[in-house]
Amino acid sequence: MAVVTRGTDRRHRDWEPFGTWFIRHADRGAQCRTCGLTSRGRGSPGLADAVYQVNADGDLRVICHVDLFHLRWLGCQGNSGTANATLLGMSEAPPPSAADQPSVVRLAPASKAWRIVITVLVLSITMYGTLWGTDSDFPFAPFRMFANADPVNKPVKSTRLEGITENGDRIVVRGADVGMRRAEFEGQLPRFRKDRDLMAALARAYERRNPNRPDLVQIDVVVREFELKEGKPTKEYHDRVVLTWKRDGTQ
Amino acid sequence: MNPIEAIVNWFFRPIPLGRIAALRTLAYLFIPVDLLVSASWVVQHKDVPTELYLPLNFTDVIPWPTPTHAVVVTVFAALLILCIPAALNIAPRLLGWPLAILYFEWMVIAMSYGKVDHDRFGYMILLFVLPTIGKAKWGDTKTLSPAAGWAVVVTQIGVVCTYFLAAWAKLRFGGIDWVNSATITRAVVRRGTFFSEWMLDYPWMLRASQYGIFAFEMLSPIVLFLKPRWQVFAVIGFYLFHVVVYATITIIFLPHLVAMAAFLPLEKVRPIVWLRSRFSRLRVATAQ
Numbered sequence: 259m260a261v262v263t264r265g266t267d268r269r270h271r272d273w274e275p276f277g278t279w280f281i282r283h284a285d286r287g288a289q290c291r292t293c294g295l296t297s298r299g300r301g302s303p304g305l306a307d308a309v310y311q312v313n314a315d316g317d318l319r320v321i322c323h324v325d326l327f328h329l330r331w332l333g334c335q336g337n338s339g340t341a342n343a344t345l346l347g348m349s350e351a352p353p354p355s356a357a358d359q360p361s362v363v364r365l366a367p368a369s370k371a372w373r374i375v376i377t378v379l380v381l382s383i384t385m386y387g388t389l390w391g392t393d394s395d396f397p398f399a400p401f402r403m404f405a406n407a408d409p410v411n412k413p414v415k416s417t418r419l420e421g422i423t424e425n426g427d428r429i430v431v432r433g434a435d436v437g438m439r440r441a442e443f444e445g446q447l448p449r450f451r452k453d454r455d456l457m458a459a460l461a462r463a464y465e466r467r468n469p470n471r472p473d474l475v476q477i478d479v480v481v482r483e484f485e486l487k488e489g490k491p492t493k494e495y496h497d498r499v500v501l502t503w504k505r506d507g508t509q
Numbered sequence: 510m511n512p513i514e515a516i517v518n519w520f521f522r523p524i525p526l527g528r529i530a531a532l533r534t535l536a537y538l539f540i541p542v543d544l545l546v547s548a549s550w551v552v553q554h555k556d557v558p559t560e561l562y563l564p565l566n567f568t569d570v571i572p573w574p575t576p577t578h579a580v581v582v583t584v585f586a587a588l589l590i591l592c593i594p595a596a597l598n599i600a601p602r603l604l605g606w607p608l609a610i611l612y613f614e615w616m617v618i619a620m621s622y623g624k625v626d627h628d629r630f631g632y633m634i635l636l637f638v639l640p641t642i643g644k645a646k647w648g649d650t651k652t653l654s655p656a657a658g659w660a661v662v663v664t665q666i667g668v669v670c671t672y673f674l675a676a677w678a679k680l681r682f683g684g685i686d687w688v689n690s691a692t693i694t695r696a697v698v699r700r701g702t703f704f705s706e707w708m709l710d711y712p713w714m715l716r717a718s719q720y721g722i723f724a725f726e727m728l729s730p731i732v733l734f735l736k737p738r739w740q741v742f743a744v745i746g747f748y749l750f751h752v753v754v755y756a757t758i759t760i761i762f763l764p765h766l767v768a769m770a771a772f773l774p775l776e777k778v779r780p781i782v783w784l785r786s787r788f789s790r791l792r793v794a795t796a797q
Contacts, residue, residue, distance in 0.1 A: 370659075373656075380663075402625075402681075403675070407692060414691070442622045442623040445622075445623025462558050467553070484698050489691045
């Protein structure tokens with residue numbers, strides 16, 4: 259006879275294991291037919307409305323349905339069994355064995371101490387990062403994604419790169435083409451402004467990621483501005499080239 | 510019990526080791542998902558010339574390798590190889606420590622090019638605390654461990670920080686007026702979807718969602734102190750919140766969602782056992 263413990267099968271969820279038996283608790287408010295005792299529902303041992311037995315396949319067989327209100331749950335709250343006579347064999351069911359009882363592993367004071375020290379340390383640095391840190395303080399940077407308050411009447415900017423290839427074609431350079439996300443590129447924009455030659459690194463990244471396509475001779479940083487009015491896009495936008503890099507060095 | 514003792518005990522409430530085993534499988538199986546799908550952009554940094562690498566501040570103190578092509582590819586491969594045995598609960602400490610450090614390095618590679626994300630705080634904490642616990646068996650609900658309790662609680666704190674400290678960052682960078690700003694409008698303009706773009710015509714809805722987000726983030730620490738049963742309900746609510754965010758602005762904090770599973774009684778989730786019992790029953794049925 260297999261013991262199916264709670265949680266191994268969804269069907270058994272409502273039943274308490276009792277050795278190889280299962281007790282289903284009476285619903286809250288159900289009353290005993292003989293004495294009128296009211297069930298407080300789950301968590302009130304001693305008030306069961308059905309007892310089941312499990313066979314080797316893990317299937318449940320209903321043993322008895324009725325008058326089980328006064329079934330005592332052996333080993334629980336010190337109640338000893340006065341099993342109902344209709345429950346054949348109930349009192350013979352083995353009490354839960356010691357192996358089924360949860361056991362708590364001990365943790366030495368020193369092990370607790372270093373864990374507490376680490377917790378306090380990491381929490382303090384994280385708080386510091388939030389209040390005074392910058393992005394460069396990662397992993398303790400402030401949690402600032404979407405933290406800026408964007409004005410309701412200023413245009414929403416979206417940056418993209420356009421390139422001119424050796425063949426003279428104008429193409430859109432996607433993030434994956436240069437190995438950088440849009441936001442990363444936007445983050446480095448001030449650097450590019452200061453030192454335009456740095457954009458040559460973007461052209462090189464493009465060559466590495468697109469070895470079979472013609473190289474770029476020019477890269478334009480294009481900002482698309484979507485107009486906002488009281489937080490509502492006016493459907494109007496315009497593109498502006500804010501930065502241009504040319505391979506031959508001309509501006 | 511004095512208050513300090515009570516706080517210490519709160520950190521070390523014993524939990525079943527089965528939860529740690531399940532969290533290991535989940536956390537380590539997520540590594541390939543993250544590397545190949547949810548953050549597949551990180552590996553592209555291998556092709557970015559190192560002039561565009563912006564070293565993080567901690568590398569002033571701790572010497573740290575510049576992410577050259579070779580470094581990025583090596584870390585990528587090592588993560589993909591080590592995570593498989595680790596997900597199977599093999600050598601949890603021996604594999605867990607290198608995985609935590611390698612993933613941290615992966616995040617350094619990710620965040621050193623001009624944009625820093627904050628969606629992985631809880632997940633990184635989870636990776637660093639998992640190897641502080643020894644062997645754990647799947648489905649072990651009987652062995653309760655205070656060390657496992659600490660690991661789970663600090664991961665939960667990391668998850669809550671991601672919300673709570675994001676609210677503080679909003680106060681710091683956006684000011685209290687953040688709730689009335691066009692931040693979500695901007696997000697929808699830049700990365701909106703079918704589910705959200707119509708809302709651009711009703712700015713008050715987007716503004717209301719900002720009030721909701723701010724309140725939710727500020728109140729999120731409450732979840733730490735709920736009874737386990739209510740924690741489960743709250744966390745299901747959190748998951749739904751992220752689904753809605755994904756549907757509207759195509760942003761999903763997947764690693765954060767993995768770490769959030771630390772709130773759930775994962776020790777009771779036994780997919781392989783369920784499948785096996787389903788099959789054995791099927792076999793009995795066909796034999797008859």
